[in-house]
Amino acid sequence: MEAEPTGSNRPNRRYAKLKRMIGMATAFVLAISGCVAASATAQANEELQGAAAQTQNTTQVQGTTQQTSQTATQQTGQADASQHTDAPINTSLSPDDPNEKAPEPIGLNQRFGLGRTGQAKVIALRVDFPDMSFAKDDTLEALQSLIDGSNQKFHPYESLNSYYQRSSYGKLSFTGQAFDYHATRNRSEYATEQELLDEAMKALDATVDFSQFDGNNDGRIDAVYLHFAGPGTGWNSQWWSHEFNSDQGRVYDGKEVCNVTFLHTPSNTVDGAQTIIHETGHALGLVDYYSDPKASHPYGSMGTSDMMNNNVTDQCGFSKWLLGWLDDDHVTRIVVGKQGVTVQRGGTQEHKPSLSQAVTSLDYDDMRQQGGIVVISADSALLGTNGKFSSYYMLQYDDPVGNQSELQQPALRLYRIQAELNESNAFTHFNRGSDEPHNALIELVNMKQAPGHNGNPNLMQGDHINGSTTPSTNFREAASVGFTGIDIAVTAVNALGATVGISYNDAGRVNPDDFAITDTVMSRGVLNNDTYQLKTSTKVTPVNPASRAYITVDGVRYSAMISVGGDTITLDYSLANGTITPHSTCSFEFPEGTFYTGIRDGQPVPSQAISVPVKPGPEEPLSRGTYQWRGDQSWLVKANQSIFTDDQGKQHMVFADGTTLGFATFGNDYTNEPNIQTIDLGNALNSYDVIRHASLRDGTLEVTFGTSDNEKATTYWIDTATGKPTAQYTGSQSGNTVLRVGNSVLYVTSYDYTGSTVRLLTPRQDGTVRVSDSKGTAELFETQDGTPAIMPLTGTGKDYATDPVTGKAGRSLLLVAGDALEAKLLALADAAQGTTPAWTYTLVAPTRSFFVPDTVNIMAITATQSASYVLSMEPENGEPRYFLIRFDAKGTQNARKQIDAPHIYDTDHTKQFGLDVAPNGYIAFVDRQISADGSTFSRITTTLISPDFTSVTQSTGSSVQQQSTGWMNGRWVYVAITSHITDDQPSTLDYSATRVLDTAPSPSPVTPSDPSKPSTPGKGGNGTHNANTATTATGTNAKASTLTRTGAAVPILLAIGLAVAAIALLAVVNRPASQRKH
Known part of the structure; x- marks a missing residue:
């Protein structure tokens, strides 16, 4: 069980649908998983409405303490039985509140030794x-101080004792x-964790x-904490903060180790x-x-500050009710209900047509003063003995x-x-197991988003919420399945x-007979x-998150995956x-249920079979x-994303088939068999x-392989004459963007909106590779002919x-040699003498530059000899x-045109944008998509735009x-390596091509620039292409220069989110994160 991660390492994939099981399987996974939490996150800032920034800064600074050697007096393998004096007993506990023995599980199948009231007595090991x-x-x-100390600098987290006495109203110390x-x-x-724990406990047992x-005399040690030396190794790993049940049968001095x-x-x-x-x-x-840290959608997040969400503030009223506080x-x-409102408090129950209800504080300065909550339901199960489990x-x-x-101020929150509970007394819903929005514990x-809130997530005076509002009092935020009438x-x-008014309201109730689906x-x-x-x-x-629909084309039905928002x-x-042809008859079919x-009658009504006619789209055959x-x-099998051009003007692609690298060289006609050189790389x-x-x-082929999670990469330099690698570099971190500069390869290993951390890899004659790291206050791109481009940042x-x-x-783009x-x-690396040098856009004089005004971000650019093209993200109506x-x-x-490509605003896929201009000016805008969790397939959608x-x-x-992909002879061409393993066939190279689109312009040019001039290979160019860039522009003797944003599976949606924030700041993305921190 680990808490929500923080940090800014930017994961490579986001915004894809989760498909995870819940119920007993989820309960089991959660019971054995690790659990950690972030001390202060950007989310906490928002939802605390400005929680003390100084506390957060302190946490960040102190959390980076360097590991140093222990004193020489500590001897390996020996237990130090010197101990601190006993912590004072909590005298604030009520004598009528006895220690709790063998507490029952509350929604999780786990053994417990720690009582929820009384005085807990715990042991901590520093290993x-x-x-x-x-x-x-x-x-x-x-x-020791974390157990029962009083470090006021940490308030309200000075120790377990102080925090939990306040949280429990003095019931637990x-x-x-x-x-x-x-x-x-x-x-x-x-x-395993158990192996280290057993060794430490056995060694200490003698003293x-x-x-x-x-403390509660239930035969189990209340809790064992083991603080280990060395860095954490990542969320949900062995060397990470988490709580678990010890293996059974570990008994010391008659007490079993449990939690x-x-x-x-x-x-x-x-x-x-x-x-x-x-x-x-x-x-x-x-x-x-909190939401599962590896989730592509934050469906499971509690959505506000809480100790069990992001490690800040108090336990919420729900937790305190569960724990008996x-x-x-x-x-x-x-x-x-329709008949009115039933109110129950303590042993008293009354019925009213409607109710004006006071909501008093959950927290007080005096821990003896108990707080309270108000819970509301349309189900009378709430009034029963187990009402909290409804x-x-x-x-x-x-x-x-x-x-x-x-x-910073009081907050009225609605949860x-x-x-x-299921038959095993485990929760049926979890936050970490949620597979759809608004369906968590x-x-x-x-x-x-409510009127007048300006981003405040809490209830304010004048707010009114029911089944017809957004947000609503409907479970799952859908009246079709969760209407309550509250x-x-x-x-x-x-x-x-x-003070709140509570009543029944029929607003928002839907009639199942009125349900319809339309193509609007x-x-x-x-x-x-x-x-x-x-x-x-x-x-x-x-009805089922994994439901499927069908698309019917000319009477033939094909499967389609669906998601609902x-x-x-x-x-x-x-x-x-x-x-699908321009003359096809098409429809989407949704089966019954x-x-x-x-x-109806208190039960959700499944849909009837539905057919929705749709028209065929403007697709190039x-x-x-x-x-x-x-x-x-x-x-x-794998292939580089774009057909690239070398320093001699020839077009190539590379692909891998098992352990074999294929290096294809194309002739003047894409339909002719390419020359394919095979290289065994093991x-x-x-x-x-x-x-x-x-x-x-210069006859040296460079190929860089990586992983979709950006965790490692290998670059090979291969002599094409012999087919043998001349140098190789393998690193634990992959480049989000990769460029070829001279004879070197440049990885952009991390990126934020202050600049790029880059690693220059330079092969030596002896086959070794020199590694030079630096940080530039700029973003880097690569053009089709290998010319680097620098986008300066502040x-x-x-x-x-x-x-x-x-x-x-706006943004300047500087092309450099x-x-x-x-x-x-x-x-720069030589002068830095082992440190990481910094540089700015003035490092190299540009060979060409231009400025894009009023842009929020540049998503892709391409450049020919006569023109430059950019895909610019800009605000329009906010x-x-x-x-x-x-x-x-x-x-x-x-020239300027808004792009409304088919999937450009799709939120369910990771995206990479690229521009590619053919010799006569025809433009290909390429949108590559793949869902982060693999639940939906990838696709390449190309929008083809004429020169005018x-x-x-x-x-x-x-x-x-x-x-x-790339331009060949005026056609937009796809060359795919296709695996046929299910058919027991070898892999093949298949091609698809449009009709001829890029033709010579008429004698009267459309624009002052002369797009009829084909560009030629740049002298001194690197002949490279960034595989993260869905771009290439070549003809028989000409090619265009192309730039694009970042690495394998760059999430465009992140850029959209950052752009929205930037737009708001101006009053009027592309990179990802996730490494856990606590």
Whole structure:
């Protein structure tokens, strides 16, 4: 069980649908998973409405403490039984509140030894290794202080004892003792957590009386914490903060080890304090309230600050009710129905037509004063003995006191809770297992988009929410399956609490007989390989998240995957080229029972069979063929993304088939068999799934392989005359963007909106590779002929929209010579003498430049001798829009067109944009897509635009992911390596091509620039192409220069999100993150 991650490492893939199981399987996974939490995140800033920034800064600084050697007095393999004095007993506990024995699980199948009331007595082990020691200030005393100390600098996280006394209203306190232990082996030699725990406990058993650590006398040690030396190894790994059950049968001094927590965060930091408090929440029986860190959509996030979500503030009222810290007379239960409102508090119940209800604070300065919550449901199960294990809404009022002291002002929050249990007494819903929006265990009903809220997610005076509003009181935010009739009107919010009106309201109820699906979202017509959206008459919910629909073309039915968001249905499908023609009859078919359409007699009603006619789209027909080459019988195939041109003007592609690299050289006619040189690179190829980059210069072929998660890469330099590698580099981090500069290869290993961290790889004569790292306040691109392009940045995030070259809002693009950039970076590294040097756009004088005004971001560019083209993201009515802009050779804009490509705003796929201009000016805008979790297929959609910007058609090419694209003889061509392993056939190279589109212009040019002049290979160019760039522009003797944004599977949606934020800041993306931090 790990808490929500923070950081800015930018994961490579996002915005794809989750398909995860819930129920018993999820409960089991959560029970054995690790659990950690972030101490302070950007989300916490927003949802705390400005929680103390100084505290967060302190956490970030202290959390980076360097590891240093232990003192020489510590002997390996020996237990240090010196211990601190006993912590004082919590005298604030009521004598009528006895220690709790053997607490029952609350929604999670796990054993518990830690009582939820009384005085807990815990043990903490500080374990170092022969090869890893603790930082100087990460001491035994610091670990002891986390149990029962009073470090006011950490308030409200000064210790377990202080925090949980306040959270439980004095019902739970902590005492305990910390011990040093020096492990006998290096850390990597311990295969499991249990192995290290057993060794430490057995060694300490000779000097420590473990029977003293059973506060509730249930025969189990209340809790064991093991703080280990060395860095964490990532979320959900062995060497990461998490809580788990020890193997059974580990008994010391008559007490069994049960709840164990591993801790990797330094004990002398706020981060360490927050982490141990969060993990102790699991030892008490609470589950995580954050979204799965590896999720592509944040469906499961609680959506606000909470100790079990992001390691900040107090435990919420739901957690306190589960743990027994809220007495029944402090929980007001309300059931709403057509006949009125039933109110129950303590042993008293009354019925009213409607209700004005006070909501008092959950937190007080005096821990003896108990807080309260208000819970509301349409189900009378809420009034029963197990009412907390049902579905309901919870009103919680938080004062900025005690554990909520980081709040800047009081907050009235409304939560949606689904806490039913299955037959194993595990929750049926979890936050970390949610596979659709608004269907988690607990989530904030987020009001930030409501009128007058200006981003405030909490309820405000004057708010009114029911089944017809957004957000609503419908479960799953869909009246078709979750209508409750609950109506909440906030009549007052002040320093003493809030007052709300609660009643039944029929608004928002839907009639199942009125359900309809229409083609009103896109209406552009369907393509052969497409994502298409339809509109429903109401917010709809699928009966099964894995439901499928069908597209019928000329009477033949094909399968389509569906996803639902509100009143929009998204369909993904892939058909063979030519299946849909301009004269086809098409429709989408939804079988009976696909959706819930409303509620009748208290039960959701499934849909009838539905057919929605759609028209065929403006798709270019393709001619297809297969080359004679045959590969191995292998599914391990991959191809570079674009057909690239070498320094002699020849066109190539590279592909891998198992352990064999194929290097294809094309002739003047794409239909002729290419010359294919095969190079055996061994089994190492099988560990990579993408070809990031390929280039050919001076007879040396460079190919860079990577992984889709950007975790590693290998670059080969190959002598094409002999087919043998002359140098090789393998690194643990892949480049998001890869360029060839001179004889070197440049990885952009990380990127933020202050600049790029780059690694220059230079092969030597002896086969070794020189590695030179630097940080540039710029972003880097690569053109088709290998010319690097620099986009200058200011070096700060807040003024990102300002171009440092001109001082204006917009972006300058500077093309530079690759050899010159290589030489400058090598000289910079030499002068740095082992440090990481910094550089700006002035490092190399540009050979050409131009300026794009008022852009939020440049998504792709291409340049020919006579013109430059950019895909610019710009604000329009407060929303990001994409524009294709052309500049002449002097940098003057002469054409502009908004691009509404089929999938340009699709949120379910990772995207890479590229531009590619043919010799006579025809433009290909390429959108490559693949879902981050692999639940939907990849596709390449090309929008083909005439030189005068008037004719726009589409091409979806092959449905095969591994394919290269480019212009050949005036046609847009796809060359795919296709695996036929299911048919027991070898892999093949297949091609598809449009009709001739790029033709010589008429004698009267359309624009002042002369697009009829074909560009020629640049002298001194690198002959490279970034495989992250879906671009290439070549003819028989000519080619265009192309730039594009970032690496394999760059999420365009992230850029959209950042653009929205930038637009808001201006008052009027492309990279990803995720490494966990606690």
